[in-house]
Amino acid sequence: QVQLVESGGGLVQAGGSLRLSCAASGRNFSTFRMGWFRQAPVKEREFVSAISASGGTTYYADSVKGRFTISRDNVKNTVDLQMNSLKPEDTAVYYCVATLRGPVVVPTAYNYWGQGTQVTVSS
DSSP states (O other): OEEEEEEOOEEEETTOOEEEEEEEEESOGGGSEEEEEEEOTTSOOEEEEEEOTTSOOEEEOTTTTTTEEEEEETTTTEEEEEEOSOOGGGOEEEEEEEESSSOTTOGGGOOEEOOOEEEEEEO
């Protein structure tokens, strides 16, 4: 069992930056692939980024590639998402997720979800 708690959301102007953090509790954090999904109003949840259990491999949606950076600390049991050059279309609730296996970009592959943190980017 893994519990995930996100922090770091907020309101920022377009072009600004935010850093989301996810603290995980439970056992064997270093065995989980971690990631971030987001959901905007009246839209489906979409994949944002993921990082392998070791941290050696990262994945990004095309829409955030070059602007967002995912990282993890397997000692502190945290995963972060640094978001730069934010755009109004990045506005959404961002969810931290965890899984042991399955397709990287499919929401149902992730067994554990945080409660979400709101990110709002004003134009």
